[in-house]
Amino acid sequence: MTPVLAVEGLNKRFGAVVAADNLNITIPAGQKVSLIGSNGAGKTTFVNLVTGYLKPDSGKIELEGRAIGKQSPRDVARLGISRSFQIPQLFIELTAAENVIVAISGTKASPLSFTSPAEAQNRREQALVLLDRLGLRATADRPVSELAGGVRKLVDIAMAMARRPHLLLLDEPTSGVSAEEKFSTMDRVIQAVTQDAGTIVFVEHDMDIVTRYADRVLAFYSGRILSDGHPDTVLKDADVRRYVTGGAR
Protein backbone atom coordinates (compact mmCIF):
# COMPACT_ATOMS: atom_id res chain seq x y z
CA MET A 1 0.00 0.00 0.00
CA THR A 2 1.32 3.45 -0.94
CA PRO A 3 2.25 5.44 2.15
CA VAL A 4 0.60 8.82 2.69
CA LEU A 5 3.97 10.53 2.97
CA ALA A 6 7.31 9.28 1.73
CA VAL A 7 10.48 11.31 2.13
CA GLU A 8 13.74 10.07 0.62
CA GLY A 9 17.22 11.56 0.94
CA LEU A 10 15.83 14.96 1.95
CA ASN A 11 18.44 17.67 2.50
CA LYS A 12 18.13 21.31 3.42
CA ARG A 13 20.83 23.72 4.55
CA PHE A 14 20.70 27.34 5.66
CA GLY A 15 24.30 28.40 5.13
CA ALA A 16 26.37 26.32 7.54
CA VAL A 17 23.30 25.10 9.42
CA VAL A 18 22.05 21.67 8.40
CA ALA A 19 18.28 21.71 8.91
CA ALA A 20 17.51 18.42 7.14
CA ASP A 21 20.26 15.84 6.77
CA ASN A 22 19.43 12.97 4.43
CA LEU A 23 15.99 12.35 5.93
CA ASN A 24 14.22 9.11 5.00
CA ILE A 25 10.72 8.86 6.44
CA THR A 26 7.69 6.83 5.43
CA ILE A 27 4.34 7.46 7.07
CA PRO A 28 1.54 4.97 6.35
CA ALA A 29 -2.11 6.01 6.40
CA GLY A 30 -3.76 6.24 9.78
CA GLN A 31 -0.69 6.86 11.91
CA LYS A 32 -0.41 9.56 14.55
CA VAL A 33 3.21 10.58 14.40
CA SER A 34 4.86 12.96 16.82
CA LEU A 35 7.98 14.92 15.93
CA ILE A 36 10.12 15.72 18.93
CA GLY A 37 13.44 17.48 19.29
CA SER A 38 15.05 20.50 20.87
CA ASN A 39 14.84 23.95 19.28
CA GLY A 40 16.68 24.01 15.96
CA ALA A 41 16.55 20.22 15.58
CA GLY A 42 14.74 20.52 12.22
CA LYS A 43 11.12 19.67 13.09
CA THR A 44 9.56 22.84 11.74
CA THR A 45 11.90 22.81 8.74
CA PHE A 46 10.60 19.32 7.97
CA VAL A 47 7.00 20.59 8.21
CA ASN A 48 7.88 23.59 6.01
CA LEU A 49 9.50 21.31 3.43
CA VAL A 50 6.53 18.96 3.32
CA THR A 51 4.03 21.82 2.99
CA GLY A 52 5.97 23.52 0.17
CA TYR A 53 7.02 26.65 2.06
CA LEU A 54 10.67 25.59 1.73
CA LYS A 55 12.16 23.82 -1.27
CA PRO A 56 14.60 20.95 -0.56
CA ASP A 57 18.21 21.22 -1.70
CA SER A 58 17.92 17.59 -2.75
CA GLY A 59 15.73 14.57 -2.11
CA LYS A 60 12.18 13.51 -2.80
CA ILE A 61 8.89 14.20 -1.04
CA GLU A 62 5.88 12.19 -2.15
CA LEU A 63 2.27 12.41 -1.11
CA GLU A 64 0.50 9.15 -1.90
CA GLY A 65 3.11 8.42 -4.57
CA ARG A 66 2.99 11.88 -6.15
CA ALA A 67 6.09 14.09 -6.04
CA ILE A 68 5.35 17.36 -4.23
CA GLY A 69 8.85 18.64 -3.44
CA LYS A 70 8.65 21.49 -5.94
CA GLN A 71 5.02 22.43 -5.36
CA SER A 72 3.88 25.70 -3.74
CA PRO A 73 2.03 25.68 -0.39
CA ARG A 74 -1.17 26.35 -2.33
CA ASP A 75 -0.74 23.32 -4.57
CA VAL A 76 0.34 21.11 -1.66
CA ALA A 77 -2.81 22.14 0.22
CA ARG A 78 -4.95 21.31 -2.82
CA LEU A 79 -3.31 17.89 -3.06
CA GLY A 80 -4.30 17.06 0.50
CA ILE A 81 -1.84 18.32 3.11
CA SER A 82 -3.02 20.91 5.62
CA ARG A 83 -1.22 22.40 8.55
CA SER A 84 -1.69 24.48 11.64
CA PHE A 85 0.99 26.78 13.01
CA GLN A 86 2.99 27.15 16.19
CA ILE A 87 1.83 30.77 16.30
CA PRO A 88 -1.75 30.65 14.99
CA GLN A 89 -2.04 32.24 11.56
CA LEU A 90 -5.52 33.70 11.55
CA PHE A 91 -7.37 36.53 9.85
CA ILE A 92 -7.36 38.72 12.88
CA GLU A 93 -10.17 41.13 11.93
CA LEU A 94 -12.60 38.33 11.17
CA THR A 95 -14.69 36.24 13.54
CA ALA A 96 -13.86 32.61 14.29
CA ALA A 97 -16.69 31.47 12.01
CA GLU A 98 -15.54 33.76 9.21
CA ASN A 99 -12.01 32.37 9.51
CA VAL A 100 -13.33 28.86 9.04
CA ILE A 101 -15.68 29.99 6.25
CA VAL A 102 -12.65 31.34 4.35
CA ALA A 103 -11.03 27.92 4.72
CA ILE A 104 -14.21 26.16 3.58
CA SER A 105 -14.55 28.49 0.57
CA GLY A 106 -11.03 27.49 -0.43
CA THR A 107 -12.04 23.85 -0.73
CA LYS A 108 -14.47 24.50 -3.58
CA ALA A 109 -13.57 23.11 -6.98
CA SER A 110 -15.50 25.90 -8.73
CA PRO A 111 -14.29 29.53 -8.80
CA LEU A 112 -15.17 31.74 -5.86
CA SER A 113 -18.42 33.63 -6.29
CA PHE A 114 -18.82 37.41 -6.68
CA THR A 115 -22.39 37.30 -5.50
CA SER A 116 -22.99 34.27 -3.29
CA PRO A 117 -22.95 35.51 0.32
CA ALA A 118 -19.86 34.32 2.21
CA GLU A 119 -22.04 33.39 5.15
CA ALA A 120 -24.50 31.37 3.06
CA GLN A 121 -26.41 28.97 5.28
CA ASN A 122 -24.60 25.80 4.17
CA ARG A 123 -21.13 27.30 4.55
CA ARG A 124 -21.94 28.73 7.96
CA GLU A 125 -23.37 25.42 9.07
CA GLN A 126 -20.21 23.62 7.95
CA ALA A 127 -18.10 26.15 9.83
CA LEU A 128 -20.18 25.74 12.98
CA VAL A 129 -19.88 21.96 12.76
CA LEU A 130 -16.09 22.24 12.56
CA LEU A 131 -15.95 24.71 15.43
CA ASP A 132 -18.35 22.56 17.43
CA ARG A 133 -16.06 19.54 17.08
CA LEU A 134 -13.37 21.57 18.81
CA GLY A 135 -15.77 22.95 21.40
CA LEU A 136 -15.72 26.45 19.95
CA ARG A 137 -19.32 26.99 18.89
CA ALA A 138 -19.86 29.74 21.46
CA THR A 139 -16.93 31.70 20.10
CA ALA A 140 -18.11 31.52 16.47
CA ASP A 141 -19.18 35.14 16.20
CA ARG A 142 -16.36 36.67 18.20
CA PRO A 143 -13.48 38.37 16.38
CA VAL A 144 -10.39 36.18 16.80
CA SER A 145 -8.50 39.23 18.04
CA GLU A 146 -10.55 38.90 21.24
CA LEU A 147 -9.86 35.19 21.76
CA ALA A 148 -7.28 33.69 24.09
CA GLY A 149 -4.16 32.19 22.56
CA GLY A 150 -5.20 28.57 23.11
CA VAL A 151 -8.60 29.19 21.52
CA ARG A 152 -6.93 30.81 18.54
CA LYS A 153 -4.83 27.68 18.19
CA LEU A 154 -7.98 25.57 17.99
CA VAL A 155 -9.48 27.91 15.37
CA ASP A 156 -6.26 27.50 13.39
CA ILE A 157 -6.68 23.71 13.58
CA ALA A 158 -10.35 23.98 12.57
CA MET A 159 -9.24 25.90 9.47
CA ALA A 160 -6.68 23.24 8.63
CA MET A 161 -9.38 20.58 8.96
CA ALA A 162 -11.77 22.33 6.55
CA ARG A 163 -10.18 20.71 3.53
CA ARG A 164 -10.51 17.17 5.01
CA PRO A 165 -6.79 16.63 4.37
CA HIS A 166 -5.15 13.28 3.76
CA LEU A 167 -2.31 14.39 6.00
CA LEU A 168 -2.62 16.97 8.76
CA LEU A 169 0.46 18.59 10.24
CA LEU A 170 -0.01 20.28 13.61
CA ASP A 171 2.81 22.46 14.88
CA GLU A 172 2.77 22.35 18.69
CA PRO A 173 -1.01 22.09 19.12
CA THR A 174 -0.86 22.46 22.90
CA SER A 175 1.78 25.15 23.31
CA GLY A 176 0.26 28.08 25.13
CA VAL A 177 -2.47 25.90 26.62
CA SER A 178 -2.50 25.68 30.41
CA ALA A 179 -1.34 22.44 32.09
CA GLU A 180 -4.89 21.70 33.33
CA GLU A 181 -6.38 22.04 29.87
CA LYS A 182 -3.74 20.45 27.67
CA PHE A 183 -5.18 16.91 27.76
CA SER A 184 -8.77 18.00 27.25
CA THR A 185 -7.63 20.25 24.42
CA MET A 186 -5.63 17.46 22.81
CA ASP A 187 -8.53 15.01 23.32
CA ARG A 188 -10.75 17.39 21.39
CA VAL A 189 -8.18 17.88 18.67
CA ILE A 190 -7.47 14.18 18.17
CA GLN A 191 -11.14 13.26 18.29
CA ALA A 192 -12.06 16.00 15.82
CA VAL A 193 -9.16 15.40 13.51
CA THR A 194 -9.40 11.60 13.27
CA GLN A 195 -12.93 11.90 11.86
CA ASP A 196 -11.51 13.42 8.67
CA ALA A 197 -7.77 13.02 8.47
CA GLY A 198 -6.58 9.56 9.29
CA THR A 199 -2.96 10.59 9.31
CA ILE A 200 -1.63 13.19 11.69
CA VAL A 201 1.88 14.47 12.26
CA PHE A 202 2.27 16.75 15.25
CA VAL A 203 5.28 18.61 16.55
CA GLU A 204 5.30 18.44 20.35
CA HIS A 205 7.56 19.29 23.26
CA ASP A 206 5.35 17.83 25.98
CA MET A 207 6.32 14.17 26.46
CA ASP A 208 3.10 13.40 28.34
CA ILE A 209 1.16 14.40 25.24
CA VAL A 210 3.52 12.42 23.03
CA THR A 211 3.18 9.17 25.01
CA ARG A 212 -0.56 9.50 25.30
CA TYR A 213 -1.48 10.37 21.71
CA ALA A 214 1.29 9.27 19.32
CA ASP A 215 1.52 5.83 17.68
CA ARG A 216 5.04 6.64 16.57
CA VAL A 217 7.71 9.15 17.48
CA LEU A 218 10.42 10.66 15.30
CA ALA A 219 13.15 12.25 17.42
CA PHE A 220 15.07 14.95 15.54
CA TYR A 221 18.57 16.16 16.31
CA SER A 222 20.63 18.50 14.09
CA GLY A 223 18.44 17.79 11.09
CA ARG A 224 18.74 14.00 11.48
CA ILE A 225 16.40 11.34 12.79
CA LEU A 226 17.94 10.22 16.06
CA SER A 227 15.32 7.59 16.75
CA ASP A 228 12.11 6.36 15.12
CA GLY A 229 9.57 4.01 16.64
CA HIS A 230 6.94 3.47 19.30
CA PRO A 231 6.90 6.21 21.99
CA ASP A 232 7.93 3.80 24.75
CA THR A 233 10.96 2.68 22.77
CA VAL A 234 12.04 6.08 21.49
CA LEU A 235 11.67 7.90 24.78
CA LYS A 236 13.83 5.28 26.50
CA ASP A 237 16.58 5.57 23.88
CA ALA A 238 19.78 6.80 25.49
CA ASP A 239 20.56 9.31 22.72
CA VAL A 240 17.03 10.69 22.81
CA ARG A 241 17.24 11.09 26.60
CA ARG A 242 20.60 12.78 26.22
CA TYR A 243 19.90 15.14 23.30
CA VAL A 244 16.14 15.59 23.20
CA THR A 245 14.20 14.96 26.37
CA GLY A 246 17.01 15.52 28.83
CA GLY A 247 15.73 12.53 30.76
CA ALA A 248 12.22 13.91 31.02
CA ARG A 249 10.79 10.38 31.18
Added chain:
Amino acid sequence: MKILSHPAAMLGIVLGFVLLGRVLPAWTLSLATVAASNSLIALGIVVLARTGNVSFGQGLFYAAGGYGVALIANSWGLTDAVAQVMIGAVCGGLLGLVIGPLISRYTGIFFGMLTLALSMVLYGALVKTTALGGSDGFNVGRPTLFGNVFTDPREADFMLYSVSVIATGLAGVAATVYFRSELGLMSLAVRANNLRVEYLGISANRIVAINFVIAAVFAGASGALSLMAQRHIDPQFAYWTTSGEFVFVAILAGYQSVAAVFVASLALELVRSFSNLYLPNTWQLVLGAFLLAVILFLPLGIGSLWTSTKRKGSEPDAPAPGATVTEPAE
Protein backbone atom coordinates in the same frame (compact mmCIF):
# COMPACT_ATOMS: atom_id res chain seq x y z
CA MET B 1 -29.34 50.55 9.48
CA LYS B 2 -29.24 46.95 8.26
CA ILE B 3 -32.30 47.38 6.06
CA LEU B 4 -30.65 50.35 4.34
CA SER B 5 -27.82 48.12 3.16
CA HIS B 6 -30.20 45.73 1.40
CA PRO B 7 -29.66 46.04 -2.38
CA ALA B 8 -33.34 46.88 -3.02
CA ALA B 9 -33.26 49.62 -0.38
CA MET B 10 -30.03 50.95 -1.84
CA LEU B 11 -31.61 51.13 -5.29
CA GLY B 12 -34.49 53.05 -3.71
CA ILE B 13 -32.02 55.48 -2.14
CA VAL B 14 -30.32 55.96 -5.52
CA LEU B 15 -33.68 56.72 -7.11
CA GLY B 16 -34.41 59.14 -4.26
CA PHE B 17 -31.15 60.98 -4.91
CA VAL B 18 -31.97 61.23 -8.63
CA LEU B 19 -35.36 62.76 -7.84
CA LEU B 20 -33.71 65.07 -5.30
CA GLY B 21 -31.76 66.54 -8.21
CA ARG B 22 -35.01 68.05 -9.46
CA VAL B 23 -35.24 70.36 -6.45
CA LEU B 24 -31.55 70.98 -5.75
CA PRO B 25 -30.11 74.39 -6.67
CA ALA B 26 -28.28 74.39 -9.99
CA TRP B 27 -24.82 74.91 -8.45
CA THR B 28 -25.17 71.84 -6.26
CA LEU B 29 -25.91 69.63 -9.27
CA SER B 30 -22.45 70.04 -10.75
CA LEU B 31 -20.87 69.65 -7.30
CA ALA B 32 -22.83 66.46 -6.68
CA THR B 33 -21.95 65.18 -10.16
CA VAL B 34 -18.24 65.62 -9.44
CA ALA B 35 -18.66 64.05 -5.99
CA ALA B 36 -20.49 61.04 -7.45
CA SER B 37 -17.89 60.61 -10.17
CA ASN B 38 -15.03 60.85 -7.67
CA SER B 39 -16.71 58.45 -5.29
CA LEU B 40 -16.97 55.89 -8.10
CA ILE B 41 -13.19 55.77 -8.58
CA ALA B 42 -12.60 56.01 -4.81
CA LEU B 43 -14.94 53.04 -4.38
CA GLY B 44 -12.60 51.09 -6.64
CA ILE B 45 -9.66 52.07 -4.44
CA VAL B 46 -11.62 50.87 -1.42
CA VAL B 47 -12.35 47.55 -3.16
CA LEU B 48 -8.62 47.17 -3.74
CA ALA B 49 -7.75 48.35 -0.22
CA ARG B 50 -9.73 45.44 1.17
CA THR B 51 -6.88 43.22 -0.05
CA GLY B 52 -4.39 45.45 1.81
CA ASN B 53 -3.11 47.22 -1.31
CA VAL B 54 -3.48 50.88 -2.20
CA SER B 55 -3.16 52.13 -5.75
CA PHE B 56 -1.53 55.54 -6.09
CA GLY B 57 -2.05 55.44 -9.84
CA GLN B 58 -5.77 55.03 -10.49
CA GLY B 59 -5.38 58.03 -12.81
CA LEU B 60 -4.09 55.46 -15.31
CA PHE B 61 -7.51 53.84 -15.67
CA TYR B 62 -9.34 57.13 -15.17
CA ALA B 63 -7.45 58.51 -18.17
CA ALA B 64 -7.88 55.28 -20.13
CA GLY B 65 -11.65 55.51 -19.67
CA GLY B 66 -11.73 59.21 -20.46
CA TYR B 67 -9.49 59.06 -23.54
CA GLY B 68 -11.18 55.90 -24.81
CA VAL B 69 -14.61 57.52 -24.65
CA ALA B 70 -13.36 60.83 -26.07
CA LEU B 71 -11.71 59.16 -29.05
CA ILE B 72 -14.76 57.01 -29.80
CA ALA B 73 -17.08 60.00 -29.39
CA ASN B 74 -15.04 62.14 -31.80
CA SER B 75 -14.38 59.35 -34.31
CA TRP B 76 -17.77 57.68 -34.44
CA GLY B 77 -20.03 60.39 -33.05
CA LEU B 78 -21.17 58.23 -30.14
CA THR B 79 -22.52 60.74 -27.63
CA ASP B 80 -24.96 58.70 -25.57
CA ALA B 81 -24.10 59.17 -21.88
CA VAL B 82 -24.96 55.62 -20.80
CA ALA B 83 -22.96 54.12 -23.67
CA GLN B 84 -20.05 56.40 -22.80
CA VAL B 85 -20.03 55.25 -19.17
CA MET B 86 -20.02 51.63 -20.34
CA ILE B 87 -17.23 52.25 -22.85
CA GLY B 88 -15.19 53.98 -20.14
CA ALA B 89 -15.69 51.01 -17.85
CA VAL B 90 -14.66 48.58 -20.60
CA CYS B 91 -11.53 50.61 -21.46
CA GLY B 92 -10.47 50.75 -17.80
CA GLY B 93 -11.32 47.08 -17.28
CA LEU B 94 -9.36 45.89 -20.33
CA LEU B 95 -6.27 47.78 -19.18
CA GLY B 96 -6.81 46.37 -15.69
CA LEU B 97 -6.96 42.85 -17.13
CA VAL B 98 -3.54 43.36 -18.70
CA ILE B 99 -1.88 44.96 -15.67
CA GLY B 100 -3.72 43.25 -12.80
CA PRO B 101 -2.23 39.75 -13.04
CA LEU B 102 1.29 41.21 -13.28
CA ILE B 103 1.02 43.75 -10.49
CA SER B 104 -0.81 41.41 -8.08
CA ARG B 105 2.53 39.71 -7.36
CA TYR B 106 3.60 42.79 -5.44
CA THR B 107 2.34 44.11 -2.13
CA GLY B 108 2.57 47.18 0.05
CA ILE B 109 4.70 50.10 -1.04
CA PHE B 110 5.97 48.23 -4.12
CA PHE B 111 2.41 47.77 -5.31
CA GLY B 112 1.57 51.43 -4.70
CA MET B 113 4.72 52.74 -6.38
CA LEU B 114 4.27 50.50 -9.42
CA THR B 115 0.74 51.77 -9.98
CA LEU B 116 2.01 55.33 -9.62
CA ALA B 117 4.85 54.69 -12.07
CA LEU B 118 2.50 53.19 -14.66
CA SER B 119 0.13 56.14 -14.46
CA MET B 120 3.03 58.54 -14.92
CA VAL B 121 4.24 56.55 -17.93
CA LEU B 122 0.81 57.08 -19.49
CA TYR B 123 0.91 60.75 -18.50
CA GLY B 124 4.29 61.17 -20.19
CA ALA B 125 3.09 59.37 -23.31
CA LEU B 126 -0.07 61.48 -23.52
CA VAL B 127 1.84 64.75 -23.12
CA LYS B 128 4.13 63.78 -26.01
CA THR B 129 1.38 62.49 -28.32
CA THR B 130 0.35 65.40 -30.48
CA ALA B 131 -2.35 63.31 -32.19
CA LEU B 132 -4.17 63.34 -28.83
CA GLY B 133 -3.66 67.07 -28.32
CA GLY B 134 -0.46 66.75 -26.30
CA SER B 135 -0.53 68.57 -22.96
CA ASP B 136 -3.59 70.62 -24.04
CA GLY B 137 -5.75 67.59 -24.72
CA PHE B 138 -8.91 68.01 -26.82
CA ASN B 139 -12.63 68.73 -26.54
CA VAL B 140 -15.63 66.47 -26.98
CA GLY B 141 -19.25 67.27 -27.80
CA ARG B 142 -22.17 67.56 -25.38
CA PRO B 143 -23.48 64.13 -24.27
CA THR B 144 -26.97 62.97 -25.19
CA LEU B 145 -29.25 60.43 -23.52
CA PHE B 146 -31.21 57.84 -25.54
CA GLY B 147 -31.26 60.19 -28.54
CA ASN B 148 -32.36 63.24 -26.54
CA VAL B 149 -30.22 66.39 -26.93
CA PHE B 150 -30.17 68.68 -23.89
CA THR B 151 -29.76 72.32 -24.91
CA ASP B 152 -31.10 73.81 -21.65
CA PRO B 153 -28.09 74.00 -19.26
CA ARG B 154 -30.23 73.07 -16.22
CA GLU B 155 -31.60 69.99 -18.00
CA ALA B 156 -28.15 69.04 -19.26
CA ASP B 157 -26.76 69.32 -15.73
CA PHE B 158 -29.63 67.26 -14.35
CA MET B 159 -29.12 64.56 -16.98
CA LEU B 160 -25.44 64.34 -16.16
CA TYR B 161 -26.18 64.35 -12.43
CA SER B 162 -28.69 61.52 -12.89
CA VAL B 163 -26.34 59.42 -14.98
CA SER B 164 -23.52 59.96 -12.45
CA VAL B 165 -25.68 59.14 -9.43
CA ILE B 166 -27.19 56.05 -11.09
CA ALA B 167 -23.83 54.75 -12.34
CA THR B 168 -22.17 55.32 -8.98
CA GLY B 169 -25.20 54.01 -7.10
CA LEU B 170 -25.27 50.80 -9.15
CA ALA B 171 -21.54 50.39 -8.54
CA GLY B 172 -22.23 50.89 -4.84
CA VAL B 173 -24.92 48.20 -4.83
CA ALA B 174 -22.59 45.85 -6.73
CA ALA B 175 -19.76 46.59 -4.27
CA THR B 176 -22.05 45.92 -1.30
CA VAL B 177 -23.04 42.54 -2.73
CA TYR B 178 -19.39 41.85 -3.51
CA PHE B 179 -18.16 42.79 -0.03
CA ARG B 180 -20.54 40.19 1.47
CA SER B 181 -19.66 37.51 -1.07
CA GLU B 182 -17.12 34.69 -0.84
CA LEU B 183 -14.61 36.78 -2.78
CA GLY B 184 -15.32 39.79 -0.59
CA LEU B 185 -14.55 37.84 2.59
CA MET B 186 -11.51 36.32 0.92
CA SER B 187 -10.24 39.84 0.14
CA LEU B 188 -10.23 40.64 3.85
CA ALA B 189 -8.43 37.38 4.50
CA VAL B 190 -5.74 38.32 1.96
CA ARG B 191 -5.41 41.70 3.65
CA ALA B 192 -4.91 40.05 7.05
CA ASN B 193 -2.59 37.19 6.11
CA ASN B 194 -1.96 36.36 2.46
CA LEU B 195 0.40 33.47 3.23
CA ARG B 196 -2.27 31.72 5.29
CA VAL B 197 -4.65 32.14 2.36
CA GLU B 198 -2.13 30.27 0.19
CA TYR B 199 -1.86 27.51 2.81
CA LEU B 200 -5.61 27.07 2.47
CA GLY B 201 -5.19 26.29 -1.23
CA ILE B 202 -6.35 29.69 -2.48
CA SER B 203 -4.38 32.02 -4.76
CA ALA B 204 -3.96 35.35 -2.94
CA ASN B 205 -2.59 36.94 -6.13
CA ARG B 206 -5.72 35.98 -8.00
CA ILE B 207 -7.93 37.65 -5.38
CA VAL B 208 -5.82 40.84 -5.61
CA ALA B 209 -5.98 40.74 -9.43
CA ILE B 210 -9.78 40.40 -9.39
CA ASN B 211 -10.12 43.38 -7.06
CA PHE B 212 -7.64 45.31 -9.19
CA VAL B 213 -9.75 44.78 -12.32
CA ILE B 214 -12.92 45.83 -10.49
CA ALA B 215 -11.13 49.01 -9.36
CA ALA B 216 -9.99 49.61 -12.95
CA VAL B 217 -13.56 49.22 -14.27
CA PHE B 218 -14.85 51.75 -11.73
CA ALA B 219 -11.99 54.15 -12.56
CA GLY B 220 -12.66 53.89 -16.30
CA ALA B 221 -16.36 54.65 -15.79
CA SER B 222 -15.45 57.55 -13.52
CA GLY B 223 -13.13 58.92 -16.23
CA ALA B 224 -16.02 58.81 -18.69
CA LEU B 225 -18.27 60.72 -16.25
CA SER B 226 -15.61 63.37 -15.68
CA LEU B 227 -15.12 63.71 -19.42
CA MET B 228 -18.84 64.29 -19.89
CA ALA B 229 -18.88 66.90 -17.12
CA GLN B 230 -15.86 68.80 -18.45
CA ARG B 231 -16.32 68.05 -22.16
CA HIS B 232 -12.56 68.21 -22.35
CA ILE B 233 -9.78 65.75 -21.69
CA ASP B 234 -6.07 66.26 -21.15
CA PRO B 235 -3.14 64.31 -19.64
CA GLN B 236 -3.95 65.73 -16.19
CA PHE B 237 -6.40 62.81 -15.90
CA ALA B 238 -3.37 60.51 -15.49
CA TYR B 239 -1.27 62.84 -13.33
CA TRP B 240 -0.26 61.68 -9.85
CA THR B 241 -2.05 64.52 -8.04
CA THR B 242 -5.32 63.44 -9.66
CA SER B 243 -4.76 59.89 -8.37
CA GLY B 244 -3.80 61.29 -4.97
CA GLU B 245 -7.11 63.08 -4.66
CA PHE B 246 -9.00 59.81 -5.07
CA VAL B 247 -6.79 58.15 -2.48
CA PHE B 248 -7.74 60.99 -0.10
CA VAL B 249 -11.42 60.14 -0.56
CA ALA B 250 -10.68 56.45 0.05
CA ILE B 251 -8.69 57.24 3.21
CA LEU B 252 -11.48 59.48 4.48
CA ALA B 253 -14.01 56.74 3.84
CA GLY B 254 -12.08 53.76 5.20
CA TYR B 255 -12.48 50.32 3.66
CA GLN B 256 -15.39 48.99 5.69
CA SER B 257 -18.39 50.69 4.16
CA VAL B 258 -19.63 51.52 0.67
CA ALA B 259 -21.86 54.36 1.91
CA ALA B 260 -18.86 55.98 3.57
CA VAL B 261 -17.20 56.47 0.17
CA PHE B 262 -20.10 58.61 -1.03
CA VAL B 263 -20.24 60.54 2.23
CA ALA B 264 -16.47 61.14 2.13
CA SER B 265 -16.50 62.27 -1.49
CA LEU B 266 -19.38 64.66 -0.92
CA ALA B 267 -17.80 65.99 2.30
CA LEU B 268 -14.50 66.60 0.53
CA GLU B 269 -16.20 68.43 -2.33
CA LEU B 270 -18.25 70.57 0.08
CA VAL B 271 -15.23 71.48 2.20
CA ARG B 272 -13.23 72.28 -0.91
CA SER B 273 -16.00 74.39 -2.48
CA PHE B 274 -16.88 76.37 0.64
CA SER B 275 -13.31 76.93 1.76
CA ASN B 276 -12.47 78.03 -1.77
CA LEU B 277 -15.43 80.42 -1.69
CA TYR B 278 -14.87 81.99 1.72
CA LEU B 279 -11.11 81.58 2.13
CA PRO B 280 -9.83 81.77 -1.44
CA ASN B 281 -6.19 82.20 -0.43
CA THR B 282 -6.02 79.58 2.27
CA TRP B 283 -8.53 76.95 1.16
CA GLN B 284 -5.86 74.27 0.91
CA LEU B 285 -5.09 74.88 4.58
CA VAL B 286 -8.73 74.26 5.51
CA LEU B 287 -8.83 71.15 3.37
CA GLY B 288 -5.63 69.88 5.00
CA ALA B 289 -6.99 70.57 8.49
CA PHE B 290 -10.17 68.69 7.61
CA LEU B 291 -8.19 65.69 6.41
CA LEU B 292 -6.01 65.73 9.50
CA ALA B 293 -9.05 65.91 11.77
CA VAL B 294 -10.65 62.88 10.12
CA ILE B 295 -7.39 60.89 10.22
CA LEU B 296 -6.86 61.85 13.87
CA PHE B 297 -10.36 61.20 15.19
CA LEU B 298 -11.50 58.51 12.75
CA PRO B 299 -8.33 56.60 11.84
CA LEU B 300 -10.37 53.81 10.23
CA GLY B 301 -12.33 56.34 8.19
CA ILE B 302 -15.82 57.77 8.26
CA GLY B 303 -17.27 54.30 7.77
CA SER B 304 -15.95 53.22 11.18
CA LEU B 305 -18.62 55.46 12.73
CA TRP B 306 -21.20 52.77 12.03
CA THR B 307 -19.31 49.59 11.14
CA SER B 308 -17.38 49.30 14.46
CA THR B 309 -20.65 49.64 16.38
CA LYS B 310 -22.09 46.74 14.41
CA ARG B 311 -19.08 44.53 15.24
CA LYS B 312 -19.31 45.20 18.97
CA GLY B 313 -22.99 44.40 18.91
CA SER B 314 -22.30 40.89 17.64
CA GLU B 315 -20.48 39.68 20.74
CA PRO B 316 -22.19 36.80 22.55
CA ASP B 317 -22.92 36.94 26.27
CA ALA B 318 -21.60 33.47 27.07
CA PRO B 319 -17.92 33.17 27.97
CA ALA B 320 -15.84 31.28 25.44
CA PRO B 321 -14.80 27.76 26.32
CA GLY B 322 -11.09 27.48 26.80
CA ALA B 323 -10.90 31.10 27.88
CA THR B 324 -8.76 30.05 30.79
CA VAL B 325 -5.92 28.92 28.56
CA THR B 326 -2.76 30.93 28.64
CA GLU B 327 -1.35 33.04 25.82
CA PRO B 328 1.29 31.30 23.70
CA ALA B 329 4.78 32.68 23.74
CA GLU B 330 4.58 34.86 20.66
